[in-house]
Amino acid sequence: MGSGISPLIFLLYSVLGLKCLLTTEGHQKNFEEFVPGMKHDGDWNNHLRLRPSDDGNSGNTLHDHSSLSHMDPELNVFFHHNDLKVGNKMPIYFPTKDPSATPHLLSRQESDVIPFSSSQLPYILELFSFPEGSKQAKAMKTTLEHCEFPPIKGETKFCATSLESMLDSVRQIFGLNSKVRVLTTNYLSDTISLLQNYTISEPPTEIFAKKIVACHTLPYPYAVFYCHGQVSDNKLYKVLLAGEDGGRVEAAAICHMDTSHWDPNHVSFHVLKTVPGASPVCHFFPTDNLVWILS
Numbered sequence: 352m353g354s355g356i357s358p359l360i361f362l363l364y365s366v367l368g369l370k371c372l373l374t375t376e377g378h379q380k381n382f383e384e385f386v387p388g389m390k391h392d393g394d395w396n397n398h399l400r401l402r403p404s405d406d407g408n409s410g411n412t413l414h415d416h417s418s419l420s421h422m423d424p425e426l427n428v429f430f431h432h433n434d435l436k437v438g439n440k441m442p443i444y445f446p447t448k449d450p451s452a453t454p455h456l457l458s459r460q461e462s463d464v465i466p467f468s469s470s471q472l473p474y475i476l477e478l479f480s481f482p483e484g485s486k487q488a489k490a491m492k493t494t495l496e497h498c499e500f501p502p503i504k505g506e507t508k509f510c511a512t513s514l515e516s517m518l519d520s521v522r523q524i525f526g527l528n529s530k531v532r533v534l535t536t537n538y539l540s541d542t543i544s545l546l547q548n549y550t551i552s553e554p555p556t557e558i559f560a561k562k563i564v565a566c567h568t569l570p571y572p573y574a575v576f577y578c579h580g581q582v583s584d585n586k587l588y589k590v591l592l593a594g595e596d597g598g599r600v601e602a603a604a605i606c607h608m609d610t611s612h613w614d615p616n617h618v619s620f621h622v623l624k625t626v627p628g629a630s631p632v633c634h635f636f637p638t639d640n641l642v643w644i645l646s
């Protein structure tokens with residue numbers, strides 16, 4: 352690994368606030384140590400429901416449309432492009448930064464010794480002591496399938512089980528000597544209500560990017576990132592938000608300007624009451640997402 356990469360990896364560990372297990376002989380670790388964070392039932396449910404920028408054109412969606420009838424609080428991340436104005440108020444859901452609910456981030460050495468494939472699922476379940484047919488087993492199966500589903504035309508996708516492998520893949524996509532930057536949503540206050548009204552407090556900054564790869568966490572006993580990039584027209588923003596409870600968030604947001612090829616059932620169309628191609632679809636990123644940028 353080049354010397355330029357390690358500082359970035361360390362920066363990311365702190366940005367993400369994930370518990371890292373940076374051990375040289377990681378495979379010696381007791382696997383049970385990885386699991387506690389994902390024992391919270393809520394996590395397994397919530398993560399499955401919504402991957403906002405898991406755009407609806409792939410056909411392999413994780414969205415549970417049946418739950419849409421009664422509006423899920425977590426769906427309060429979508430907005431219209433023309434909502435992006437100073438003084439505008441909108442309800443937004445941001446997850447709590449609860450370290451005990453955050454899956455462990457493994458080092459490359461640690462993740463390399465654990466199989467990550469649907470065909471190995473029975474073995475993986477045994478490793479993490481999850482019974483077949485359990486909620487966790489189902490979520491893990493969905494995650495593996497999601498990672499194995501081939502990319503659609505014009506899309507680049509991969510799953511990463513460590514930051515090192517994520518960065519390697521991003522560099523392959525962007526070019527080995529390219530200067531990559533990462534954009535995340537940051538809480539500027541200690542506590543943030545799950546759902547509240549926010550006012551856009553400063554003019555949103557557009558971040559110009561030649562290429563974008565967005566990485567979202569998927570439910571798994573340790574941190575797994577689903578990363579994807581598209582060639583379609585996107586605009587990235589940094590938006591300063593002031594919550595009604597006084598909490599402040601520096602949020603990363605993306606607007607997908609062309610949704611004409613998306614699945615008409617994509618959750619965002621229900622929320623924004625629009626149809627494919629009619630208007631841009633924007634959403635905020637939760638704090639555990641990483642948006643890689645080639646500027």
Ligand SMILES: *[C@@H]1O[C@H](CO)[C@@H](O)[C@H](O)[C@H]1NC(C)=O
Nearest residue numbers: 440441442443546547548595
């Ligand atoms: C946001 O404000 C509107 C009125 O301006 C109110 O009806 C709504 O309940 C508020 N939403 C939240 C989540 O507080």
